Amino acid sequence: MKINQYNPTPLKAYSENRVKDAAAKTQPQSQSSAASRDVVNVSSQARLIGTARQTATESPDVREQKVKDLREQVRSGTYKPDIRKTAMNLVRDEVDFLR
Structure with missing residues (x-):
């Protein structure tokens, strides 16, 4: 057996099979891509x-x-905020946040 000898026949058979496999793979993909579609589901909270x-x-x-x-x-200089009302609103907001 000669190591340096090149025999193209086995390689040619292999490359022909690869071309056939590639052609077979592309046909189902084109048919299935028309049938499949992307779907987005939005939660009710996101809609709200x-x-x-x-x-x-x-x-x-x-x-x-x-x-x-x-x-x-x-x-x-006539603005006089209601400090108690402001404090109650801040406390209420914090309590609501912790729930």
């Missing part, structure tokens, strides 16, 4: 958040006048 965000962006700014009034009170 999306609806809330859309409603918030579409609604007009109804507190604009209140902000202007408060800004004027702060500038003139």
Whole structure:
């Protein structure tokens, strides 16, 4: 047996089989890709958040006048916040956060 001798016949048979296998693999993929589609499922919570965000962006700014009034009170020095109410709201928010 000669090691340096090159015999193309076995390699040719192998490469022909590889071409046939590649052709066989591409046909089912083209048929199955038409049948399969990507599907996205959105949870009810995500839908609710999306609806809330859309409603918030579409609604007009109804507190604009209140902000202007408060800004004027702060500038003139007449703004007197209710410290107890502010503290109660902060505590309520923290309790709600811990639940």
